[in-house]
Amino acid sequence: MSAEFSDAPAPRALSSVFYVYDVVREGDELVYYGEPLVDQRTLHQTAWPLFDERGYEVSIESRPGETVLVAEPARESGAAFPWTNVALAVLTVLTTLYAGTQWYHVDPLSLDVVRALPFVAAVMGVLGVHEFGHYLMSRYHDVDASLPYFIPIPFTPIGTLGAVIKMKGVMPDRKALFDIGVAGPVAGLVATIVVSAVGLLLPPISVPAAPAGTVSIAFGNPPLLRGIAWLLGQPLAYGDGLAVSPVVFGGWVGMFVTFLNLLPVGQLDGGHVMRAVFGPSYERVAPLVPGALFGLAGYVYFALDAPNGATVWLMWGVITSVFVFVGTAHPANEEPLDRKRLVVAGVTLLLGLLCFMPVPIRIVG
Structure with a gap:
């Protein structure tokens, strides 16, 4: 390992989750070639803190015939004028x-x-x-x-x-x-x-x-x-x-x-909150959200006779379907939330419901 990357984790630090048979410098990146010994999520959850504490960002990539860990020094944000x-x-x-x-x-x-x-x-x-x-x-x-x-x-x-x-x-x-x-x-x-x-x-x-x-x-x-x-x-x-x-x-x-x-799905704020509250199990529930919005669109169209309002929820049913397909964030550490955060989650979602209106927009005339 070159002097420039001498502070990066040694291959033996990954031995419980990733068998490393070669480490190669590729430009600004350090690539660990090897074989995963656990599933990808466990691998990432174990490797991330090892690299993070040494100032590196790490990602898992699939290359022809093998899996690699790619590490690069964390970049300072906000240096350039936005x-x-x-x-x-x-x-x-x-x-x-x-x-x-x-x-x-x-x-x-x-x-x-x-x-x-x-x-x-x-x-x-x-x-x-x-x-x-x-x-x-x-x-x-x-x-x-x-x-x-x-x-x-x-x-x-x-x-x-x-x-x-x-x-x-x-x-x-x-x-x-x-x-x-x-x-x-x-x-x-x-x-x-x-x-x-x-x-x-x-x-x-x-x-x-x-x-x-x-x-x-x-x-x-x-x-x-x-x-x-x-x-x-x-x-x-x-x-x-x-x-x-x-x-x-x-x-x-x-x-x-x-x-x-x-809305509790995908990369939306509600999706992040619910994923943090319930952990990986929530990912099995999130696909119900688009169906609920399509149902709301039908109710607004037929029961409330508001086609324009129904169009809003139909559109968001499609958008949230995409979010379900893309998925939500996967934190490196799955330790459950404390009681204080759970209370904040409940209050926030309740206030969110107070912002709901079945017919947000109606064409008049």
């Missing part, structure tokens, strides 16, 4: 600003465009706080994660498809998987509640009368939003050419995103 993240965030500000002008009924090419800035702050705030919750907890557990990538989508009601972060490397244990998975929804819910309350306390806006025969979109109100409005003594709807501040819709977005992310 130009892509910044550029996407700026573009998303512009697309949400344009969407906001439609809610405030102002000319997007006039100085009145500044009236839509509270809408931009509300939408990007709830989405950004959600993703930064994941990011900060990833850094806490030394899991390599990117800054949030916002997704600008022009000419839509909110101007964005949300935001995501990318994580690389191995999830060390179920505690880290849980903490990272639950941090986004918890942080996002706090931001959502604040944004909703602020929006409800803002004065209503004037809206022009819609021409006869105009098709409009109506959004359902989840129990959490109705509860906040009740506590504040504020209406969720006005008459006589008035409407609630569009900032409230920013809160609605946060609630809908929270519910979708807490």
